[in-house]
Amino acid sequence: MMGTVMICVKDNNFVAFACLGYLKVPRPGESRGPSSSSVMVLLVLAVILVLSLPSCHASAACNQHDYDSLLPFFSNISSSPLKWSPSIDCCLWEGIECGGTGRVTRLWLPFKGLSGVLSPSLANLTYLSQLNLSHNRLFGTLPAGFFSSLDNLQILDLSYNRLLGELPSNDNSTANIAIRIVDLSSNRFSGVIPSNSFLQFARNLSSFNVSNNSFTGQIPSNICIVSFLSITALDFSYNDFSGSIPSGIGQCSNLRNFSAGFNNLSGTIPDDIYNVVLLEQLSLPLNNLSGTISDSLANLSNLRVLDLYSNQLIGSIPRDIGKLSKLEQLQLHINNLTGSLPPSLMNCTKLVTLNLRVNFLVGELSAYNFSRLQQLSILDLGNNNFTGRLPTSLYACKSLKAVRLAYNQLEGQILPDIQALESLSFLSVSYNNLTNLTGAIQIMMGCKNLTTLILSVNFMNETIPDEDTINSSGFQNLQVLGLGASQLSGQVPTWLAKLKNLEVLDLSFNQITGFIPSWLASLPSLFYIDLSGNLLSGEFPKELAGLPTLASQGTSELFGRSYFPLPVFAQPNNATYQYSQLYNLHQL
């Protein structure tokens, strides 16, 4: 272990300190590093250097009051590799900066592995303007008076710690008027954020992030009254906020990001939000919001992200949504939306993610021209009431990686043009009325990057194609194949034996006859087979007991891995992974 020594030399004339950095000094008994005599030499050298440079990088000496406040802060922190020492000017401690009068203005120690409780004396650093202790392991509550006394604070970042309890009240009505950035996210804070909190006079507040805590009560209602011009980002997500979204957010005319998802918010989306024309992100998923999405949404022409999924929203998708020409992510899934897709949606040519699953949407999908959505990567229209043929214009959306159209009333065949989707790795069209399984298998084998194919509950009463009917060199990356509940006849097809990456196979609830093939045991990655509900006969092949994944310890990792670029993975039940079921795979 090397000890560290900081050598600083006081310049009497200017009452300033100069620092020449750190010298590593070996502890007694250590062989490596400079000998003590060489340290002496360096020290002498250092003194000479400083004396010959009268205006060497200097800062004022640490104010005694601030020194007294900092000392307990630093000594409270355990297991810290920080470079500080009571005998050194505190303005020279790691992470500290002082103003001209030796007052501590900056305490900046993110990602330092700091562990410990914040000393109450921190609140005495009244000249502090920038405080960043993010990404450490600080715990305990914020000291009383923290907000009321830190008058000069402009930047406060305590994110990613283990701080808890309620925010200390602010009894000083003029405190924090200078604050610009507040990030308390990813801690364990709780309680209500009182509307007469430290935000009360924060006229310059620009970014306020309390996400990922356990705050309760209402979203503070006055936030856009005081800071209406300055606020650009408000993040309340991942808490236990309840009540309705306060109207007044619309006063924040410079707001770019409003996020309050994963709470218990109820009521409607306040109309004045649609006046915030600079808004780029509106994220309110996983709440209990009701009512409709206003047609005024079309005002928000800068919107890139609109996440309103998992709420109770009713009504239709705003007709003029196509005016949102910058929209990249539209997630309205798991609501009670009705009506058809507005044709203007196809004008949102920047869309990357479009998720509308689990709603009550209707209409002939084949009537839409998806081909302008050249950036579209994830499309989920599953669990709606869409009708008509599989839309062939989708085959022109060259960026598609994942498509889910399951649980609709689509008909027709999968066409060879789908092979143009070179990035396609996930396709689920289960629970529709598609026909021509032989064609579908043949065509999908030509999709080189396909990892998941779920075709269950289609192709009623057709026959599973065998090796003779198809060119069976494809599916080399296929991991999941779902062909259940379709009354398919035939035998377990031998081309499956070539799918060396196959992990999950569902052929359940068909009319499959013949034996359970013993060659299934030769598939190195296969760990889930469902052949139930068929007309199979013969013995259970003992080879299957030797399935590589059955014998290995690594199988639970396979379960833990998410195949699906869409959030549709059927969760294993509470049994140990090895024996758990991927229930309802054919419903994906």
Ligand SMILES: *[C@@H]1O[C@H](CO)[C@@H](O)[C@H](O)[C@H]1NC(C)=O
């Ligand atoms: C705090 O420091 C971290 C690490 O350098 C940085 O990412 C973060 O932006 C800082 N916080 C603020 C509000 O500047």
Ligand SMILES: *[C@@H]1O[C@H](CO)[C@@H](O)[C@H](O)[C@H]1NC(C)=O
């Ligand atoms: C708010 O910001 C403006 C512009 O940067 C600045 O002139 C003003 O002093 C700030 N107000 C406070 C209270 O810090």
Ligand SMILES: *[C@@H]1O[C@H](CO)[C@@H](O)[C@H](O)[C@H]1NC(C)=O
């Ligand atoms: C708020 O902080 C979280 C991390 O705790 C971060 O993921 C999120 O992007 C931040 N929100 C905003 C609006 O910057």
Ligand SMILES: *[C@@H]1O[C@H](CO)[C@@H](O)[C@H](O)[C@H]1NC(C)=O
């Ligand atoms: C949404 O639909 C579900 C399922 O039909 C229903 O139980 C619920 O009451 C509906 N909610 C609203 C707000 O319409």
Ligand SMILES: *[C@@H]1O[C@H](CO)[C@@H](O)[C@H](O)[C@H]1NC(C)=O
């Ligand atoms: C799509 O945008 C074009 C050009 O801005 C416009 O002429 C057309 O009416 C829009 N289509 C729909 C359905 O809104």
Ligand SMILES: *[C@@H]1O[C@H](CO)[C@@H](O)[C@H](O)[C@H]1NC(C)=O
């Ligand atoms: C089934 O699909 C294949 C491949 O597209 C095609 O060649 C064949 O004609 C189709 N069969 C029927 C009955 O439509």
Ligand SMILES: *[C@@H]1O[C@H](CO)[C@@H](O)[C@H](O)[C@H]1NC(C)=O
């Ligand atoms: C899951 O299993 C554990 C251990 O067997 C048990 O303590 C727990 O209550 C179970 N959870 C549920 C939701 O069944």
